[in-house]
Amino acid sequence: GAGVSQSPSNKVTEKGKDVELRCDPISGHTALYWYRQRLGQGLEFLIYFQGNSAPDKSGLPSDRFSAERTGESVSTLTIQRTQQEDSAVYLCASSPYSGSLGNEQFFGPGTRLTVL
């Protein structure tokens, strides 16, 4: 079946502009995660959604970052007033109910964001 998809695959923007990144999780997966991967570094957790529960926003680096999820489907990560340090690959992952911590996460191909 279809995996996690993300769009756009690449985004180049100017400093100060807003950007929206989209994630379509695997159908039926109730948990959705956003991570950021800066060049040459590991992945940093940003935010996670589980069903109708309040999202865990503990990884968002500033109030310029926000995310929404419609039910158990599409999620959008928004970065306002982008800065050059926001340049990174933004990865989305989904998994079945996260109450079972043994479930692996399935990752999308990522969106490469470049802020000029």
Add this chain to the structure above:
Amino acid sequence: AQSVAQPEDQVNVAEGNPLTVKCTYSVSGNPYLFWYVQYPNRGLQFLLKYITGDNLVKGSYGFEAEFNKSQTSFHLKKPSALVSDSALYFCAVRDGRGKLIFGQGTTLQVKP
């Protein structure tokens, strides 16, 4: 706080030789440990996980990992490396709310 360490930035091995990519962890409670691989310009692919049970876990592409509670390690291994195994490998631990905490990654270079 939970954390994962991958002490080697890069591991070099000749094709056909065994490989080991190291990972140590720090958690409170039972660890849920994962290995992922990332090929250039691709997302992460799941390799294997340890939840409970046998300390030797077998995964995709011939990889396996050994869970060692006393040494708090979860090293990734393969008996015979292939050039196509060259990629970036991440060890991760699941925290109590479900998110993954990743190590910094280890680049595996397999030379012909």
